[in-house]
Amino acid sequence: MADRYVIGVDFGTLSGRAVVVRVADGHELAAAEHPYRHAVITDRLPPGGPTLPPHWALQVPGDYVDVLRTAVPAAVAAAGIDPAAVIGIGTDFTACTMVPTTAAGVPLCELPAFARRPHAYVKLWRHHAAQAQADRINTLARERGEDWLWRYGGSISSEWEFAKALQLLQEDPEVYAATERWVEAADWIVWQLTGTYLRNACSAGYKGILQDGRYPDRDFLAALHPDFADFVDTKLAQPIGQLGAPAGRLCPAAAAWTGLPEGIAVAVGNVDAHVTSAAADALAPGQLVAIMGTSTCHVVNGAELRRVPGMCGVVLGGISAGAYGYEAGQSGVGDIFGHYTTTIAGRSHQELTDLAARQAVGEHGLIALDWHSGNRSVLVDHDLSGVLVGETLDTRPQDVYRALLEATAFGTRTIVETFTTAGVPVTEFIVAGGLMRNRLLMQIYADVLAMPLSVIGSEQGPALGSAIHAAVAAGAYPDVPAAAAALGRRRRNVYTPVPANSAVYDDLFAEYTRLHDYFGRGGNDVMRRLRALQRRVREATP
C-alpha cells in the first residue's frame, strides 16, 4: 500500500476541495480547492432572471462537476503521483442539499425549458424558505403520532428533503411533476462518478426520514397534499448504500474529468459532518466530534438507541455501519462571531480575540444566548433569536465578542449534557472545522465543558474522511473503523480545562440555562412575537 493513493473530495458551501491521501498511513500529499462559479444564489437567477424571495439559497450543479474537472487533477498534480496509483475516490457533501433531476440524473435547471425556474435549481442546505412546509409536516406527524418523529428530536427541519419537496410541489407543480428523482447532492455527485444512483445511508436517514427501512407512509404523505402521496415511491426511494461501501466504479466520463483511472472504486456518498468522525479516528461510542464553522454539527456514535430531546436525528449506520449515529447542531456559531465583528463592531476577529483573551472569566459581566440564527439543538426553533444581558456603559466590543464565544460554548454544553442525561454518554470531545484555529475559543470550550479537548489532526477533515471511505470501498481496509484507525488522526488533550475557570463557568452556565429555558421553553415567547411582528411589518411595507 506504500505507493497507492485515494482521493477524498469535500463539497462545501462555497467550494470543493480534493485531497490526495496515502493508503498506507493517511499522509496527505496535496490538496486543491475550486470555488463554485455561482457560489450561493440568494438574490436572482443568472443571468438577470427573476428575483428570489427571502431565505432562498440555490446552487448550480455544473459547479460541482467543475470541482471534479479542476480540483481533483490539480491535487493529483500537486501531489506528484502517477494517477494510475489512485485506487479509489470518495466524496462528501453539504446536506440537506437537493437536486431535482430527470430519471437519468439530468438536473432540471440544465433543461432549457426550466433554466429560468428557480425551483429547477439545487436547493442548498441553507435554503430556509420551506418553514411553512416543515411546520405542516411536524404538526401532522404529531397529530398522527408518527413513530419516526422522536428520532428527530420531535421536529424535522425546513432544511430537509420532505419540507423542500413539499415547497416545490406547492409553489411550482410543473417543475415538481418534471422532477423524476429528488436527489441528495451527495448522491448526485456519486451518480455522476459511477453512472449508478444509490442513496447513502447517512443522508437518507438524517435528512430523508428513512428509519428501520421505512419512509413516512402514503397516508401521511397524502394528508400533507393529495399530489404528494406517491412522492416516496416515484421520486425518492432508491437502493441504500452503506457508508464505506463501493457505490460503483469510476465511469469513463468521470475518469476523463478527473484524470483518474476508469474503473477504480467510488465510495457511497456521505455528509461532510459525519465523514469527519472517520478522519478524526473517533468512531467509538462516546467520541463526540464537533465540526465547528459558521455553524456547528455534533456527531457521536452510541451503542444503543435512546431518545435524546432536541437532537437532529439518530440513524443506525448514519456515521458508521452497525452503530447508532446521533447528530445535534448549533445553527449559528462562527456566523455569530462574524456578524458581530463585521456588521456590528467593524473590527477584526484577531483584534477582538487578542483583547478578549486578556480577560479573566466573568470579568466582562455579560451573558448571551447564541440564537442569532435560531436554535437547532436542543430547542429546535428557528424563530428564536439572540440575547445579550449585562451591558453597561463600560462594556467594550471585546467583552461582547467574548460573551458570544462563551454563549456558543454554553450551547455546546447544553447539547453534551442532554446526550449524557439521555443515556448517550460523551466521553471525549473532539474538535474539527475552521474554528479549531481560535485558541481562545478552544480554551473557553475546554473550561466550559470541564473536559479536555481533542483536535482533529488534519486541516482537511471532511476530505480526509472521504478518502478513508474510498480506501475501504477499494478494499484496502476491511471496514471504516479499521481504516480510520490507520489513516485518521487526532491530538488528545490539546486544551485542558483550568479548574478555577470551570468553577466560574459552572455558575455562568447556570445563568445561561435559566435564560435558555425562560426564552426557549415558553417562559416568555417574546422572540416569536417580535419575529411575527417583524414579518407583519415587512409585508405591510411596500
Place this chain on the structure above:
Amino acid sequence: MADRYVIGVDFGTLSGRAVVVRVADGHELAAAEHPYRHAVITDRLPPGGPTLPPHWALQVPGDYVDVLRTAVPAAVAAAGIDPAAVIGIGTDFTACTMVPTTAAGVPLCELPAFARRPHAYVKLWRHHAAQAQADRINTLARERGEDWLWRYGGSISSEWEFAKALQLLQEDPEVYAATERWVEAADWIVWQLTGTYLRNACSAGYKGILQDGRYPDRDFLAALHPDFADFVDTKLAQPIGQLGAPAGRLCPAAAAWTGLPEGIAVAVGNVDAHVTSAAADALAPGQLVAIMGTSTCHVVNGAELRRVPGMCGVVLGGISAGAYGYEAGQSGVGDIFGHYTTTIAGRSHQELTDLAARQAVGEHGLIALDWHSGNRSVLVDHDLSGVLVGETLDTRPQDVYRALLEATAFGTRTIVETFTTAGVPVTEFIVAGGLMRNRLLMQIYADVLAMPLSVIGSEQGPALGSAIHAAVAAGAYPDVPAAAAALGRRRRNVYTPVPANSAVYDDLFAEYTRLHDYFGRGGNDVMRRLRALQRRVREATP
C-alpha cells in the same frame, strides 16, 4: 427693567455655561461655556496618582470657580452690556455632587495633606461606588420602618449624600474626620459667591433626606455605623434656603472673578433639572418636564402628597415653593446612545439616526432594556444592566440603535404611567435638554407615550432657569411662577403621535414591561449576580 439683566450659570457634568438674560422679557443676549479642565476623573488622580476603583467619578472644585472667572465675563462681554446693569446671579448644579470641605468651605483636596487622597475630591453625581452603602441604608430603613423612606420611592440612591458620606467614612476615616462640612456642590458654589453657606431646599430634600424639617435621626445613623451618629449634626445640617430666595450678596472675591457688581443678589442654589421647569414655564401641577441628556430627569409638581413607587423623591418646595415637587429619572439615556455609537459600533449618531429613521415601527425585530447605567425609576437599582433581545444575523447597527432609542422611551412611559396610577397626573410632557434636537427620538417618544410633546423654547434651559431665579432673588418678580411666566417659554404640540405607530408601540411596551418585571422585580436576578461576579473577579485580578 428694560435695561436690567440677570446672569444664570449652569454647572453641568463636563462644563459650565453662563447666560445673560434681560429681566423684562427673558431675552437671552449671549451665552458662554467653559469646559472643566479635569472633566470627570474616573481612572487615576492627577498627576499620576493612585488608580481609582471601578464606578468612581471625581471632579476638581477649582474647575467650577474657573467657570465663574471665564464663562461669566465672556457672556457679559458677548452680550455687549454694562456689567453694572446686572442685578443678580443664579446658579444650578448637577446633583447629587458632593464636596468635602473644612468649616470655612475649603475643599479637602486643595489641602496638600489630602491632595492624593481620592476621597478628598468631589464625588460627582455619577460616582456609583457607594452601592453597598446605599443597600445598607435601605435595608436598615426598611427594618426600622423609617417613615421618610417612601418619599424616595422606597429606596435612596447610591448617588446621594448619605450613601456617599458613609462610603467616605468606611473607606477613608481620616478624610471623613477632616470633613467638617459635607456640601452639595450646588451650595458650595453659592458659598463661594456669597461667603455664606445655606443649603438649598431642593437638594437638601431630594438628595439629603430632609423631610418635614427633619433628617434621619441619630439612632438610625448610629445603627449604620457608630461613628456616623453625629453626621447630620456636625457635618450636614445647615440653614435651608428656599428656591428663588436670595442666598446673600455677591462678595468682593466673586465680584472680582465675575466682573459683576459687588453686592448684587445671589439666588439660593438649585439643581439643573429642577430649575429647568421655570425656564419652560412649566410649574403647574401635571406639567412634567423631562430634561433629556446623558441621563433624563423628570420633574413635575403635584398639588398633593402621594406615594409614587420608585420615584426619586417628593419634596415640598423642591421645584417651586408651596407645591409638592416630584422627581423621577432614567440613569442612562444619551449615555446609552453615545456608548453604542462610539464604543461599540464606531458610527456617528447622525448616520445611525438617518438609517433608523427609514424603518417602520417593529421592523427591526428587537427589544431592549435601557439599564446600561442602572435603573433609577421606577426600580431604583443601579446593579441592573442592559438587555437586547431579538438579534439575528440580519441585524444592523441602526436596528440596535433604534431599539435603544425606543427602550428609553419605554422607560419614560413606565415612569409617566407610574405617576398617573399613583394619583399624580401627567397632563403635558415637556422636553428640555440636548436630546430634544434629535427629531427621530422625539417622534418615537410622542408615539410611545401617545402624547403630544412640548419643547422648551431655550437652548440653555437650566441657565435660563437660574437666571429666572436670580430675577426673583433680586426682587424683580414676586415669585418664581410669576418670573417663569414672564421669562420662561415652551412650544406646544411640536411632535404629535402617529396613531398607527402608537398601536404597535403599545404591543412593544407590553413586551418591555414583561422583560422589565422579569429582570427588575425578582423574576431573574441574573444582572445582580453578574455584577457581583464581575466585582469578585476584578478584586481578585492583580
